[in-house]
Amino acid sequence: xxxxxxxxxxxxxxxxxxxxxxxxxxxxxxxxxxxxxxxxxxxxxxxxxxxxxxxxxxxxxxxxxxxxxxxxxxxxxxxxxxxxxxxxxxxxxxxxxxxxxxxxxxxxxxxxxxxxx
Amino acid sequence: xxxxxxxxxxxxxxxxxxxxxxxxxxxxxxxxxxxxxxxxxxxxxxxxxxxxxxxxxxxxxxxxxxxxxxxxxxxxxxxxxxxxxxxxxxxxxxxxxxxxxxxxxxxxxx
Numbered sequence: 459x460x461x462x463x464x465x466x467x468x469x470x471x472x473x474x475x476x477x478x479x480x481x482x483x484x485x486x487x488x489x490x491x492x493x494x495x496x497x498x499x500x501x502x503x504x505x506x507x508x509x510x511x512x513x514x515x516x517x518x519x520x521x522x523x524x525x526x527x528x529x530x531x532x533x534x535x536x537x538x539x540x541x542x543x544x545x546x547x548x549x550x551x552x553x554x555x556x557x558x559x560x561x562x563x564x565x566x567x568x569x570x571x572x573x574x575x
Numbered sequence: 576x577x578x579x580x581x582x583x584x585x586x587x588x589x590x591x592x593x594x595x596x597x598x599x600x601x602x603x604x605x606x607x608x609x610x611x612x613x614x615x616x617x618x619x620x621x622x623x624x625x626x627x628x629x630x631x632x633x634x635x636x637x638x639x640x641x642x643x644x645x646x647x648x649x650x651x652x653x654x655x656x657x658x659x660x661x662x663x664x665x666x667x668x669x670x671x672x673x674x675x676x677x678x679x680x681x682x683x684x685x
Contacts, residue, residue: 502676503679505666562623
């Protein structure tokens with residue numbers, strides 16, 4: 459079945475960097491777009507970034523643009539989220555998710571990022 | 576900046592029917608926004624209920640239905656059950672590979 463497994467989360471100091479990975483299985487990875495969605499503690503879902511099957515990428519806006527980079531390696535069925543210049547407000551559970559018909563279809567279980575000194 | 580609006584909370588009696596809405600701070604929601612709906616219980620990852628306005632995701636019971644209701648997207652639960660008590664989020668496709676989630680609706684079944 460379709461499965462997405464996030465990894466790479468942890469505790470990082472403000473201004474630091476972290477790279478999240480999302481390993482996919484159970485579908486033709488190279489033909490599907492992948493989202494990153496985050497959820498701050500006690501808050502709602504926030505769409506962060508999307509990468510098309512061909513590597514074209516988009517980001518949610520000023521809050522992450524220029525600091526986050528989404529990429530993919532189709533040979534490894536893996537999507538990455540490189541995060542730099544991290545701020546306290548980036549603290550969240552980060553989900554990767556498979557796209558279907560302009561929506562999120564299947565979610566991973568998430569990886570926790572904590573930005574704290 | 577586009578804001579997607581949802582009711583903060585709703586309550587429904589067991590067996591009852593409830594309809595949540597998902598709107599835009601400016602303009603109307605249409606099928607071109609590919610409205611989708613997600614259910615999340617505390618401590619769990621979200622679960623996709625509806626995508627592309629009204630298509631149920633695999634395994635979702637038919638008492639969950641999606642539609643466009645006036646200028647908004649809508650999620651209706653018919654015959655609410657105790658385990659429907661969750662947070663419900665909608666998401667809208669804004670074009671150009673950009674999505675926005677609503678703030679979520681907390682459903683209480685009592």
